[in-house]
Amino acid sequence: MSEANNILIVGEIVNARLSSVTSELLNAGGRLAGSLGQPLYAVLLGTNLQDAAQEAMCNGASKVFLAEHPLLNEENVEAHVTALQQVAEQVQPSIVLIGRTQLGRELGPRLAFRLSVGLAQDAVALTVEPGTQRLLVTRPVYGGNAMAVVTMTCKPQIVTVRPKAFEAATNNKTIEGELVRVAVEIPNSVVRTRVVERVAQETAGVKMEEARVVVGGGRGLGGPAPFAELEKLAKLLGGAVGASRPACDAGWVDPRFQIGLTGKTITPELYIAVAISGACQHMAGCSGAKVIVAVNHDTEAEIFKQARYGVVGDWRKIVPAFTEAIRELVS
Amino acid sequence: MGLRMIVCAKQVLDPETPSSVFKIDRATKRAIPPPGADPVVNGFDEIAVEAALRIKASAGGTITVVSMGRSFAMDVIKKPLAMGADELILLQDDAFDTVDSFIATNVLAAAVRKIGQFDIILCGRQASDWDNAQVPLGLAELLDLPCLPFAKNLELKNGSVRIQRVTPDGEETLEAPLPAVVTVSNEFGEPRAPNIKGIMAATRAKPTVWGLPDLNVDLTTLARTELVDLYIPARETRCEIIQGEDDTEVGRKLALKLREAKLI
Numbered sequence: 001m002s003e004a005n006n007i008l009i010v011g012e013i014v015n016a017r018l019s020s021v022t023s024e025l026l027n028a029g030g031r032l033a034g035s036l037g038q039p040l041y042a043v044l045l046g047t048n049l050q051d052a053a054q055e056a057m058c059n060g061a062s063k064v065f066l067a068e069h070p071l072l073n074e075e076n077v078e079a080h081v082t083a084l085q086q087v088a089e090q091v092q093p094s095i096v097l098i099g100r101t102q103l104g105r106e107l108g109p110r111l112a113f114r115l116s117v118g119l120a121q122d123a124v125a126l127t128v129e130p131g132t133q134r135l136l137v138t139r140p141v142y143g144g145n146a147m148a149v150v151t152m153t154c155k156p157q158i159v160t161v162r163p164k165a166f167e168a169a170t171n172n173k174t175i176e177g178e179l180v181r182v183a184v185e186i187p188n189s190v191v192r193t194r195v196v197e198r199v200a201q202e203t204a205g206v207k208m209e210e211a212r213v214v215v216g217g218g219r220g221l222g223g224p225a226p227f228a229e230l231e232k233l234a235k236l237l238g239g240a241v242g243a244s245r246p247a248c249d250a251g252w253v254d255p256r257f258q259i260g261l262t263g264k265t266i267t268p269e270l271y272i273a274v275a276i277s278g279a280c281q282h283m284a285g286c287s288g289a290k291v292i293v294a295v296n297h298d299t300e301a302e303i304f305k306q307a308r309y310g311v312v313g314d315w316r317k318i319v320p321a322f323t324e325a326i327r328e329l330v331s
Numbered sequence: 332m333g334l335r336m337i338v339c340a341k342q343v344l345d346p347e348t349p350s351s352v353f354k355i356d357r358a359t360k361r362a363i364p365p366p367g368a369d370p371v372v373n374g375f376d377e378i379a380v381e382a383a384l385r386i387k388a389s390a391g392g393t394i395t396v397v398s399m400g401r402s403f404a405m406d407v408i409k410k411p412l413a414m415g416a417d418e419l420i421l422l423q424d425d426a427f428d429t430v431d432s433f434i435a436t437n438v439l440a441a442a443v444r445k446i447g448q449f450d451i452i453l454c455g456r457q458a459s460d461w462d463n464a465q466v467p468l469g470l471a472e473l474l475d476l477p478c479l480p481f482a483k484n485l486e487l488k489n490g491s492v493r494i495q496r497v498t499p500d501g502e503e504t505l506e507a508p509l510p511a512v513v514t515v516s517n518e519f520g521e522p523r524a525p526n527i528k529g530i531m532a533a534t535r536a537k538p539t540v541w542g543l544p545d546l547n548v549d550l551t552t553l554a555r556t557e558l559v560d561l562y563i564p565a566r567e568t569r570c571e572i573i574q575g576e577d578d579t580e581v582g583r584k585l586a587l588k589l590r591e592a593k594l595i
Contacts, residue, residue, distance in 0.1 A: 304572075314578050
């Protein structure tokens, strides 16, 4: 067996294009490749992968492996891990980067255990230790209260990377790469999990994960009705509305709008948190915001420790006055 | 003969610990529990116990709770029994004090093999201390089982399990044959509080304790990760509190301030 000597990005495809996370992984992987003097590769799984493969090369992959199989068109982790095991055995990567997406957060642990190697989940920073050349992975733990730096003791070192933790790779159209088809065998019997139904709900307006401004509401709002007030504000700012876990668990807001450790990670320019105390499980999802504004009646609320601007008082009066003033300013 | 259920439950530092008293010993790379603060059963694992109790109520069966660690606060780790679980197995050994998910999962898998027969393994979606979310999927790999993660509800029927879960843009329903691993998410709902009868029964109950020699597992070759550092990130405490006569005025002033900062 030859020595592991490349960095392999596991790409994901959305509507025949590379997902934004994949482009972020190619950027992160490219930096590691530079530090380690190893080539950057990508693997794409599914069918009709040519266009995405071209994109991956423009994003810095010098080789793109195509694992084409109809069973890989679905987000089935059992089919994906079976294929990736075969790809990893052939490509011999020293590092495998996977996006911590719906699929990735299952694929990472599955692949690590399948290959009997170590995994670091939810990386927010990746560095190569000078001298030892070890990969150091920084990941939030204790709900974001602490950061752990982890290294893996055998190869490949598998990492799932938090979306938006890295900028997307810059597109360079002059780069040429090599396409390599990998024959993967996926017996039907490995797929034991069946999707019975998949319901996609349309999100009106801007998506929270992509919004420049997000307005979040918490337990302190007391019920579902006040979220209409936040909607008004968000609409004025061209932003989106999200919620803390207690507001979602109480059934006030659909869980797909949850911001936090068990919900979505947002990285807006401006996050306005209304009646949110700032439990670290919530902050884990919004600490990537450039500026946090907190509106809370409790001066001691944790949210003020991470906010740039704070308003202490009753949101019932503050939010309408704030919204009205914004309306005047933007008109 | 009802269903045989195994629930994995972890004792963790209370995640509600305010960040102001959350401390780390950087030398040993461990969190220091605040004085007088009791640990808790990982919240997601309590929901897994709740899921098992609901299955038991509708279809009958037995619930075995397995927990792994170096030491336990007995009244804390017995909570699943107080909620209504039938049996508690503590995997207790100095060697089980690990933050390496590969080691932990192999120990748990050895315990599951020793238990023998089971229909379903229920776990919380992740532990609120290390947030790894690796163990359930790793168990599925080591025991060659399907795994359905992040359930907001589940249903057992005709030898299979069906779950619904929240996805980034909606919802999906998945099904797998039993035996299987299922992890539950907070959308499942609140776990029940133990009643007096349950608490009394749990107080009397003696957990089964298995140490390393009781399990067919060799830890010497299992470490896959090394914890290099653990630290509390520096927080910028420079929050500017907008002052004003009343709430209406501060609301307006906030808008002006954000305009001034070119944020809106």
